[in-house]
Amino acid sequence: MFHAPSGRQWVSNFDRYQFSPTPDSPSATTTLATLTALNSTTTGGGSLPLSLANGADLRDGADTVTVRYDKPRSRAASDSHLTLRLGSRDGAKSVDIPLDYTGSGWGTLATTTARLDPGVFRGVQDVYADFASGTQTAAQPYVGNIHSLTLTRSSDTPVGFDATAFRAGSGGGLKSEPAGWSGAGSATDLGGTYDGAWLDYGDVDFGDVPRNTVTLTYVNNSARCGAGSAVQLYLDSFDAAHPGTPYATVPLPVTGTAWSAGGTTSLTLPTPLTGAHTVHLRLTTHPDASHPYVANLGRITFGHADTPAATDASALRAAIDRYAHLSGDADRYDTIDFGVFRRELAAARALIDADGATQLDVGTRTRTLHLAAGQLIPLPRLRLEDLVATASALDKARYTDASWQTFTTALAGARSAAGDDTATDATLTARYEALDRALAALTTKPRTAPAAPDAVSATASGTSVTVAWAAPADTGGSPVTGYRVALGDHQVDIHDPDSRATTFTRLPAGRSYTARVQAVNRIGASRPSAATAPVASGGGTPQKPTVTGVTTDGHHVRVTWRAAGDGGFPLVGYTVALDDGTTAHLPGTADTALLTTPSGAKAHTATVTALTLAGTSDGTAPTAPTPATAAPDAADPAYEPTPFPAGTLNAAYASDEWPATGDGTDYFDRLLSGFDDLHSDILGAPANVPHGTPPTAENDEIALRVNNAATQKEVDRAETDATHSATVSLADGLGSRLAGSTPTP
Numbered sequence: 001m002f003h004a005p006s007g008r009q010w011v012s013n014f015d016r017y018q019f020s021p022t023p024d025s026p027s028a029t030t031t032l033a034t035l036t037a038l039n040s041t042t043t044g045g046g047s048l049p050l051s052l053a054n055g056a057d058l059r060d061g062a063d064t065v066t067v068r069y070d071k072p073r074s075r076a077a078s079d080s081h082l083t084l085r086l087g088s089r090d091g092a093k094s095v096d097i098p099l100d101y102t103g104s105g106w107g108t109l110a111t112t113t114a115r116l117d118p119g120v121f122r123g124v125q126d127v128y129a130d131f132a133s134g135t136q137t138a139a140q141p142y143v144g145n146i147h148s149l150t151l152t153r154s155s156d157t158p159v160g161f162d163a164t165a166f167r168a169g170s171g172g173g174l175k176s177e178p179a180g181w182s183g184a185g186s187a188t189d190l191g192g193t194y195d196g197a198w199l200d201y202g203d204v205d206f207g208d209v210p211r212n213t214v215t216l217t218y219v220n221n222s223a224r225c226g227a228g229s230a231v232q233l234y235l236d237s238f239d240a241a242h243p244g245t246p247y248a249t250v251p252l253p254v255t256g257t258a259w260s261a262g263g264t265t266s267l268t269l270p271t272p273l274t275g276a277h278t279v280h281l282r283l284t285t286h287p288d289a290s291h292p293y294v295a296n297l298g299r300i301t302f303g304h305a306d307t308p309a310a311t312d313a314s315a316l317r318a319a320i321d322r323y324a325h326l327s328g329d330a331d332r333y334d335t336i337d338f339g340v341f342r343r344e345l346a347a348a349r350a351l352i353d354a355d356g357a358t359q360l361d362v363g364t365r366t367r368t369l370h371l372a373a374g375q376l377i378p379l380p381r382l383r384l385e386d387l388v389a390t391a392s393a394l395d396k397a398r399y400t401d402a403s404w405q406t407f408t409t410a411l412a413g414a415r416s417a418a419g420d421d422t423a424t425d426a427t428l429t430a431r432y433e434a435l436d437r438a439l440a441a442l443t444t445k446p447r448t449a450p451a452a453p454d455a456v457s458a459t460a461s462g463t464s465v466t467v468a469w470a471a472p473a474d475t476g477g478s479p480v481t482g483y484r485v486a487l488g489d490h491q492v493d494i495h496d497p498d499s500r501a502t503t504f505t506r507l508p509a510g511r512s513y514t515a516r517v518q519a520v521n522r523i524g525a526s527r528p529s530a531a532t533a534p535v536a537s538g539g540g541t542p543q544k545p546t547v548t549g550v551t552t553d554g555h556h557v558r559v560t561w562r563a564a565g566d567g568g569f570p571l572v573g574y575t576v577a578l579d580d581g582t583t584a585h586l587p588g589t590a591d592t593a594l595l596t597t598p599s600g601a602k603a604h605t606a607t608v609t610a611l612t613l614a615g616t617s618d619g620t621a622p623t624a625p626t627p628a629t630a631a632p633d634a635a636d637p638a639y640e641p642t643p644f645p646a647g648t649l650n651a652a653y654a655s656d657e658w659p660a661t662g663d664g665t666d667y668f669d670r671l672l673s674g675f676d677d678l679h680s681d682i683l684g685a686p687a688n689v690p691h692g693t694p695p696t697a698e699n700d701e702i703a704l705r706v707n708n709a710a711t712q713k714e715v716d717r718a719e720t721d722a723t724h725s726a727t728v729s730l731a732d733g734l735g736s737r738l739a740g741s742t743p744t745p
Contacts, residue, residue: 016367018360029154032058035127036148058125061118062151065097068111071144073101079178080133080143081187086120089128094120096162096187098179099144109147114185115160115301121151134178158215159206160301163190163281166199170240174199177296181262184298185217193283193294195226198240201279206302210272213305214250217298219262222254226285229294235273238280246282252295259296273302311359313352316366320348323373332425333376344372380428381418387435388414394442398477403443410438447477449524458487458515460535462566463508467515468501469529476521484518484525493520509538541615542566545574545608552603557582560592561608564617575609575616 002011067082082097095114102110131143164176164186173192180189190199220229232246248269255263283294327345330338348369351357391411396404410431417423417431455470467485482495487504488511494502507513513535516528543564551558559576571588582597588611597604610617684697695701 018363029152029157031150031152032062033127033151034148035129035151058122058151060153061120061122062116062153063118063121063157064113064152064154065095065116065121066111066113066150066152067097067099068109068147068150069099069102069144070106070109070147071099071102072105072108073103074105075140076101076142076144077133077136077140079135079187080131082143082146083130083132083187084149085128085130086125087128088126089130091128098184098187100182102144106145115158115299116151118153158301158303159204159211160185160299161201161204162186162188162299163199163297164188165201166190166281167202168200170196170198172197179298180259180296181219181298183217183262183264185301186299189219190297191293193296194292195283195285195287195294197283197294198238198243199281200238201281203276204279204302205276206273208274209304210274211302211304212269212272213266213303214248214269215264215266215301215303216250216252217262217264218252218255219259219296219298220252220254221257221259221261221293221295223257224259224291225254225293225295226287226291229283229285231294231297232282232284234280234282235277237278238282243282262298268305269302272304309359311357311362313357313362316348316352316362316369319366319369319373320345320352323369326373326376332378334379334382337372337375337377341372341376344369378425378428380425380432381423384414384418384428384432384435387432387439388418391435391439397474398444400443400445403441407438407442410435445477447523450474450476450478450480450519450521450526452526452529453483453517453519454529456515456517456529456532458513458532458535460513460537460565463538464503464505465507465513465515465535465537466501466503467517467532469517470500472519472526475519476523476526478521478523480519480521482520484520486516486518486528488513507537510536512536542571542610542612542617544617545610547606547608550604550606552601555596555598555600557595557597557604557606558592559595559606559608563591564610566610566612570612572611575611577607577609579605 004011065084069082071080076099078101081099084095084097085091086094095116097112097114099112100110102108127149129146129149131146133143136142162185172194174190174194174197175192176188177191178188179186214233216231229252231250231252232243233248233250234243235247248267250265250267252265253263255261281300285291285294287293323341323345327342330342333341344365348365351361351365388411391407391414394407399407414431414435417427420427451472451474453469453472455468457468459466459468465487467487469483469485471480480497482493482497483499485492485494485502490504490507492502492504514531514533516531518528519526543566545561545564547559547561549558549560557578559578561574561576563571573588574586574590574593575583576586576593576595577583578595578597580597580599580601582595582599584593584595586593680697682698684695684700
């Protein structure tokens with residue numbers, strides 16, 4: 001499972017996974033104490049040593065301390081380091097722990113380790129951490145944030161000491177100074193070295209585990225150090241005047257041209273070391289006036305390295321023997337691929353002849369040789385595979401049948417040869433040439449006008465008809481540039497190849513039309529498409545709506561529907577009828593109705609009828625009202641119907657009294673009670689009439705128009721008002737208008 005950092009898309013590119021051919025032998029490490037701020041007894045207010053007391057039991061001795069810390073380059077001094085003291089805050093310094101920078105700002109943690117003397121760091125101890133720096137400034141005042149110190153003991157931990165920890169020496173210019181390079185392993189280094197200088201480190205206990213390597217950290221500055229610098233190691237006895245033959249000599253190669261360029265060098269000892277030995281170091285070089293120094297030394301470490309197992313190179317030898325014969329076939333392969341193969345074969349042969357090759361080196365070289373040889377594909381096969389890929393992408397529709405048949409035969413033969421791993425170069429070449437000839441012989445069809453468009457349809461809506469189509473299946477070899485659309489005797493040219501519909505408007509009502517469409521390209525126009533089914537423009541009655549739901553809840557029934565075609569005229573309204581005769585009239589924008597039925601049935605069926613000026617969806621044409629008395633035609637636009645007599649509307653009233661009434665009652669009470677003397681052509685009787693009966697009274701026609709224009713909210717309000725008396729409903733409607741018009745007595 002791969003995890004990318006936040007805000008990053010990629011993790012890395014991976015070539016392969018390699019398991020080590022030799023087993024990993026982890027050292028037996030025991031953690032003796034982990035010290036954090038929780039273990040501390042005082043912090044000294046930021047100016048005193050940090051006490052990590054409470055009696056850490058180091059038992060038989062700790063040989064390593066690991067520090068987990070945060071030291072940002074922006075706020076910490078460059079030479080800040082940690083010193084551990086035992087017994088008291090002013091106790092003798094036991095170890096210096098250099099702290100490299102961890103990042104540019106706070107929050108980046110790192111660990112560093114330092115070697116301890118188990119003979120000193122043993123038993124129950126009070127440990128004091130002292131933070132030190134000599135280069136702090138106002139901008140970089142800190143040492144770092146220390147998160148924990150872990151003291152451990154390992155059975156095969158390397159034995160080492162700082163180069164500055166000598167007990168005696170030859171004097172002269174030898175000195176201890178701050179380490180000026182990263183990776184020194186010590187906060188100080190031994191400077192002022194010179195040819196013939198010597199140092200006595202006293203007795204060193206190498207333990208029971210054989211130590212067969214020695215490693216030094218150092219700086220060999222070529223600008224100031226002599227040639228051939230080295231450190232000679234003497235054990236148990238040393239005479240400065242007559243040093244004799246050293247136990248081992250560690251060369252110190254040049255690390256750079258400045259004292260900040262450090263390095264590490266290691267040497268396998270002649271015989272492994274165990275137990276206690278007196279250790280002396282003697283420094284040698286070939287100095288001159290400009291190059292007087294040997295090197296600056298950081299730390300000397302004695303460790304144990306397992307003798308590597310014998311390397312098995314049989315697989316690499318077999319691979320070399322297997323592919324050696326290919327080295328003479330340069331003309332048969334791609335130049336670059338063959339160059340890679342030749343390079344890997346030469347590297348494999350060189351590794352076989354080299355001394356000290358590891359099993360991992362041999363395995364890697366064997367793998368790369370196999371890969372390089374596997375990439376060698378004969379040129380005849382490469383050319384054939386490329387030609388097959390090109391030929392497979394061709395479109396049959398562009399070519400004549402005869403030439404295409406010959407071509408497909410050659411392509412089949414080429415594919416068969418390309419898929420045969422045993423095919424010879426001669427066979428591959430023959431198939432290539434046959435396919436190449438067939439490709440050259442392909443004859444393209446002449447370009448023609450496109451085929452007729454597909455899926456042509458015509459849909460009427462009022463006095464408009466919309467014609468739609470799909471692109472032709474065959475463009476005739478030339479892109480479609482537009483379409484020609486005919487609707488009866490009307491025609492329009494469309495110069496947009498992506499167009500798929502057009503609408504003809506303001507057509508005469510009641511006429512029947514069929515549509516045809518032609519596709520046009522650079523060659524010409526296609527044959528017309530098949531004529532669509534006839535459609536009529538305008539003049540038709542609406543189509544019957546589809547009832548989508550009838551929900552009964554006690555005496556309430558909710559009916560929903562989906563509108564159908566309007567026949568060319570705007571919808572005026574809908575009539576909703578239940579199976580028990582209950583009806584409701586809704587505006588043309590509605591798609592739901594709430595009806596109240598007295599039957600209380602658990603379920604109902606419903607029909608919905610659409611109404612336009614052309615008639616209803618059940619086929620009924622509009623019927624003109626038949627007045628009981630002569631009256632102006634309601635269809636006359638000059639006629640403005642009203643439920644009140646003209647004499648009442650035009651009457652003049654005194655400003656301080658209500659108009660008189662015929663029976664002497666109060667005018668306002670009379671107004672709220674309605675008018676009993678309105679004729680039947682104005683006020684219809686409050687009675688149910690058969691479904692479909694045209695209205696004859698003016699108030700019924702007004703009510704229908706109001707209902708048809710009402711919103712669902714207004715309909716629900718009207719249903720609520722219907723439960724009250726006429727006086728209450730009328731008062732509710734007039735109350736706000738009359739509230740501010742109190743007459744003067």
